[in-house]
Amino acid sequence: MAASKIITTKSLKFFEKYLNNASPTGYEWEGQKIWMDYLKPYVDEFITDTYGTAVAVINPEAKYKVVIEGHSDEISWYVNYITDNGLLYVIRNGGSDHQIAPSKWVNIHTKKGIVKGVFGWPAIHTRNRSKEEPPKLDNICIDIGAKDKEEVEKMGVHVGCVITYPDEFQVLNDNKFVCRAIDNRAGGFMIAEVARLLHENNVKLPFGLYITNSVQEEIGLRGAEMITQTIKPDVAIVTDVCHDTTTPMIDKKKEGETAIGSGPVISYAPAVQNKLRERIIETAEAKKIPFQRLASSRYTGTDTDAFAYSNGGVASALISLPLRYMHTTVEMVHKDDVENVIRLIYETLLNIESGETFSYFD
Ligand SMILES: [Zn+2]
Numbered sequence: 001m002a003a004s005k006i007i008t009t010k011s012l013k014f015f016e017k018y019l020n021n022a023s024p025t026g027y028e029w030e031g032q033k034i035w036m037d038y039l040k041p042y043v044d045e046f047i048t049d050t051y052g053t054a055v056a057v058i059n060p061e062a063k064y065k066v067v068i069e070g071h072s073d074e075i076s077w078y079v080n081y082i083t084d085n086g087l088l089y090v091i092r093n094g095g096s097d098h099q100i101a102p103s104k105w106v107n108i109h110t111k112k113g114i115v116k117g118v119f120g121w122p123a124i125h126t127r128n129r130s131k132e133e134p135p136k137l138d139n140i141c142i143d144i145g146a147k148d149k150e151e152v153e154k155m156g157v158h159v160g161c162v163i164t165y166p167d168e169f170q171v172l173n174d175n176k177f178v179c180r181a182i183d184n185r186a187g188g189f190m191i192a193e194v195a196r197l198l199h200e201n202n203v204k205l206p207f208g209l210y211i212t213n214s215v216q217e218e219i220g221l222r223g224a225e226m227i228t229q230t231i232k233p234d235v236a237i238v239t240d241v242c243h244d245t246t247t248p249m250i251d252k253k254k255e256g257e258t259a260i261g262s263g264p265v266i267s268y269a270p271a272v273q274n275k276l277r278e279r280i281i282e283t284a285e286a287k288k289i290p291f292q293r294l295a296s297s298r299y300t301g302t303d304t305d306a307f308a309y310s311n312g313g314v315a316s317a318l319i320s321l322p323l324r325y326m327h328t329t330v331e332m333v334h335k336d337d338v339e340n341v342i343r344l345i346y347e348t349l350l351n352i353e354s355g356e357t358f359s360y361f362d
Contacts, residue, residue, distance in 0.1 A: 006193060006339040014038045015169070015189045019179045022107065022164040024076035025094050028052045028215045031072055031185075035213055039192050042199040043211065052215045053227045056195060062208035064354040067236040068194060068345055069224065069303055070187020071217030074180065075327055077163040079108065079142075082153075086146035088117070091137070093162060094218030097327045101140045104329065106163050108144065110156035117144035117163075167329040175335045176260075182331040183241045186321050186338060188213045190239055193342045194349070206354040207234075217303055224306035228314065235276065235315045235352065236307035239341060241333070242267075242294055242320035256294055260322045260334040263290030264341045267318035269300045271308035275358040276317045283348045289340050294320065315358040319344055 007015075018038070023031030032054040036046055043056040054072070075094030082088055088108075102121035107114045120143045121135070133139060142163070146152040167180040179185075191211050198205065210231050214223035217240075228236070242265050245255045258265050266280055284291045299305055300318050308316040321341050324332040 006197070006342050007335065011189075011193055011196065014192075015177075015185075018189060019169045019181060019185045022076075022109070023072055023074050023181070023185070024109070024162045024164050025073040025216050025218045027109070027162055028072045032213060035072065035188050035192060039195055039211065042195040047230070049227060049230060051223060051226060053223045054213045055227065055231065056192075056211040058195065058198065058209040058211070059205060060208060062206075062354070064207040065210055065231060065233040065235075066207050066349065066352060067210045067212050067228075067231060067233040067307065068191045068349070069212040069214060069236060069238045069307070070189075070191050071184045071215070071223065071240065071303055072188055072213040073215050073218050073223070074164070074183070074185070075218050077106075079157060079159050079161045079163065082149050082157075082159065083141075084149055086144070086148045086152050088142040088144065088152070088157070089138075090140070090142065090163060095327050098135050098137050098140055100328050102135050105166055106142055107166050108142075108157050109162045109164070110158075112156035115144055115155050115157055117142040165329045172332070176332050177335060177338070178330055178332045180329040180331065182323060182333055183326055184217065186241065186323075186333060187239045190321070190338060190342045190345065194346045197342070197346055198349070203350065205349065207352070209349065214303055221303050221306040224303035225310070228307050228310040232311050233307070233314055235356075235358070236304070236317075237276075237280075237345060237348065238302055238304040238307060238316060238318050239345065240302040240318065240320055241323040241326060241331075243326060244322045244324045247324055258292050258294055258322050260324060260332065261336060262292050262322070263337060264344050265292045265294045265320040265322055267294050267296055267300055267304070267320065269296035269304070269318070270298065271300055271305045272317050273308070273315040273358055275360065276315045279351055280317055280319065280344065280348050283351050284344055287343065287347045289344050289347070291344070292322070
């Protein structure tokens with residue numbers, strides 16, 4: 001599968017449908033159904049857990065278990081307080097960005113379905129321009145067109161309703177994918193494509209493959225913490241997004257240098273098992289897959305940490321997809337990087353044998 005294109009019309013259609021469906025942290029199951037539906041022809045069985053994590057399994061009877069993983073949830077808001085005149089104040093569900101809220105449309109998820117709203121913002125004319133107030137959690141609020149609190153409640157909106165942005169999938173210049181929640185819907189897409197390619201290329205893996213779409217990453221890796229105890233894997237290859245640091249106002253001395261279009265990003269961090277990471281790098285070099293390097297101090301901040309530090313230590317590694325404008329509604333990735341992450345995970349799996357310990361002492 002060298003230079004051949006990986007993403008097909010059919011798989012792109014799945015990616016678009018999967019992205020356009022809202023899957024806020026804690027409420028991921030509709031997205032998981034779309035994901036499992038796509039994977040069904042390519043795997044032997046599924047595992048789902050109490051909180052909604054979904055795992056597609058190839059060779060479920062094998063003793064040696066390899067996980068490839070992404071997370072299924074997206075950042076959102078909760079309704080936290082309703083004023084007497086019918087405005088909604090919010091708190092975060094994940095790392096939602098107060099700076100981008102003003103003037104955005106929102107979808108409020110209620111038992112009666114979606115209620116539309118807008119984050120309003122004081123007119124430029126009415127602001128004290130010698131002392132501009134930036135948007136903050138305590139000054140942004142949502143207007144759903146209700147005249148008072150009673151009308152808000154009649155519309156089915158209450159404290160605890162979850163709020164997402166409606167922004168949908170777009171392609172820019174034929175090779176950039178733009179959407180909210182590419183963090184980390186792209187991860188679920190890429191691991192699903194690995195499963196499809198294994199099936200289409202008739203690959204018989206010598207181990208069990210657990211294609212894992214974890215819930216609740218955005219609020220602290222919770223879904224991965226749960227499912228790693230259930231699976232008890234021997235190896236975990238995690239994929240998430242990382243920052244493109246070549247756009248304005250990002251300090252490369254602090255964030256490192258990584259760019260969209262320059263290939264998958266391979267992480268160095270204590271949670272990353274060195275021998276497994278070197279296997280990934282050797283694979284990239286042998287298959288001429290471009291890659292970049294990223295160092296993390298202490299934590300990767302991804303599900304890698306949850307897998308690594310579970311079950312007495314699981315050999316784990318992180319392959320990231322570089323992305324611009326993380327946690328905005330216009331997250332942007334390069335199509336080539338998406339395909340190269342898929343290739344790198346696929347080719348690495350072909351380079352892992354059953355029973356490998358990745359021990360430093362062998
Ligand atoms: Zn995120």
